[in-house]
Amino acid sequence: MRNSITNSLQYTRDSMATFVHEQPLLFIIIGLILIRSIIASSIKRKFKKKYILPYENKVNTENQHFYIKYFKKVHSINSIGILIILALILIYILTKVQVIGSVLAVGVGAVILTFQTFVVAFLMYFVLTKKYQVGDHIKVRIDGQDYQGEILDISAFYIGIAGKNEYGESKDQYYHIPNNQLRLNPINKLNLSHDNYTKESIIIPYSNTEFTLPFDETVKEIQKFLNNYLPLRAASQVGNYKTYIGKRYKMSFTYQDGKTHIWIGFLTRRKDEESKMYTILAFIEELKKK
Known part of the structure; x- marks a missing residue:
C-alpha cells in the first residue's frame, strides 16, 4: 500500500516536472489564472463586507437597492477576469508559431463544432454587456415561459435575473438563463425601478347625488x-x-352607464405611487356629500 502511494506521488511529480519543462509558458498562464481567481475572490469578499453586510445586519430603511452596487462591482471584476484570460490565451497561441495557420484553423473549427453551445453563450456575453448592465430590468420569453426581473449578474455563459412582477416587487425567485438561449429570443427592457417614472390613471364616476357641487x-x-x-x-x-412634457396631468371625459366619468392621468416615481394616489383620492372623497 505504501509503495503504491509512493509510486503514485513519484509519477505525479515526474509528470508535473515534464509538463513544466515542455510547456513553461502554459504552466505560467495556468498559475496566473489561479492567482487571478484567488485575488478576485478576496476582493469580492471585501465588497460584500462593504456593500451587503452593513445593510443586512441592521434595519435598512435608507437604501432599498444597496445590493446593486455590490453586483455591479462583482460584474466589473468578472469582466476584467475574462479579458485577462482571453489575453493570456492569445499570448500563448501567438508564441506557438507552429500551430498558426491551417492547424490552428482546424483546431478552432473542431472546438467550435464540439462546444458550439458554449461558444455561442460566450459570444453572447459581449452582446449582453454592450446592451445591458447590472440593475436593468428585462423580460424574455423562452419555450413559452416568461422570465422577468432585475439583472444581477452577466457572466460568460449565463445571465442571472432576480424575478419581479409587473409592479417591480420581488417574487423571491432567481433565474439562471444560459446566454445562448437569449440569442433567438427577443429581450424586452422594462421600466420597473422604483426610481423610474410610471403613469397612473384615476377614473371618477360623477353623480350629482354623490358630489356636493355641480359637475362643472x-x-x-x-x-x-x-x-x-x-x-x-x-x-x-x-x-x-414624452406626451407629458410640459404638463402636470391629463384629463378627459366619457359617458357610460348613465354617468359622466372623469379620467385623470399623471406621472409619478414608482416609490411615490402610493402616497400620490392616496392624496388625490382623499381630496376626491372630500368633494362628496357627507
Whole structure:
C-alpha cells in the first residue's frame, strides 16, 4: 500500500516536472489564472463586507437597492477576469508559431463544432454587456415561459435575473438563463425601478347625488387641486412618457352607464405611487356629500 502511494506521488511529480519543462509558458498562464481567481475572490469578499453586510445586519430603511452596487462591482471584476484570460490565451497561441495557420484553423473549427453551445453563450456575453448592465430590468420569453426581473449578474455563459412582477416587487425567485438561449429570443427592457417614472390613471364616476357641487364646479375644484399638487413635467421628468412634457396631468371625459366619468392621468416615481394616489383620492372623497 505504501509503495503504491509512493509510486503514485513519484509519477505525479515526474509528470508535473515534464509538463513544466515542455510547456513553461502554459504552466505560467495556468498559475496566473489561479492567482487571478484567488485575488478576485478576496476582493469580492471585501465588497460584500462593504456593500451587503452593513445593510443586512441592521434595519435598512435608507437604501432599498444597496445590493446593486455590490453586483455591479462583482460584474466589473468578472469582466476584467475574462479579458485577462482571453489575453493570456492569445499570448500563448501567438508564441506557438507552429500551430498558426491551417492547424490552428482546424483546431478552432473542431472546438467550435464540439462546444458550439458554449461558444455561442460566450459570444453572447459581449452582446449582453454592450446592451445591458447590472440593475436593468428585462423580460424574455423562452419555450413559452416568461422570465422577468432585475439583472444581477452577466457572466460568460449565463445571465442571472432576480424575478419581479409587473409592479417591480420581488417574487423571491432567481433565474439562471444560459446566454445562448437569449440569442433567438427577443429581450424586452422594462421600466420597473422604483426610481423610474410610471403613469397612473384615476377614473371618477360623477353623480350629482354623490358630489356636493355641480359637475362643472367639481371639475374646476379637481383641476385647481391638481395644478397645485402635481409638478409641471420637464423632459427629464417623464421617462418614456414624452406626451407629458410640459404638463402636470391629463384629463378627459366619457359617458357610460348613465354617468359622466372623469379620467385623470399623471406621472409619478414608482416609490411615490402610493402616497400620490392616496392624496388625490382623499381630496376626491372630500368633494362628496357627507
